[in-house]
């Protein structure tokens with residue numbers, strides 16, 4: 001990664017971080033009455049220490065985004081920014097400009113989304129198949 005590009009990336013990450021922070025403040029005001037605590041996942045556990053206070057009012061999406069931004073800033077410091085975590089190739093600068101906190105190149109991202117979709121479908125299927133167990137051999141064992 002070029003130094004100038006890293007500098008730009010850091011600046012846009014810091015700007016994004018501020019924006020998410022502002023969104024959180026707005027949400028604090030509007031979501032006092034309607035607290036949602038569903039969807040505890042790995043992110044919740046990982047960031048619990050650091051973001052204990054705001055994690056109560058953050059939506060899952062905001063929290064994930066904030067963490068992704070923080071991690072991207074850490075990667076800039078560590079010198080590993082812009083390298084795909086899955087295939088270890090450089091992520092295209094165009095992609096990094098659009099998504100400064102991405103950890104995957106476009107093809108690995110597409111693959112991951114495909115897998116996630118497949119996983120969801122498998123989970124859905126299980127709900128239905130429960131009624132039909134025994135009709136196919138693959139369910140045996």
Ligand SMILES: [Zn+2]
Nearest residue numbers: 084087105108
């Ligand atoms: Zn990749």
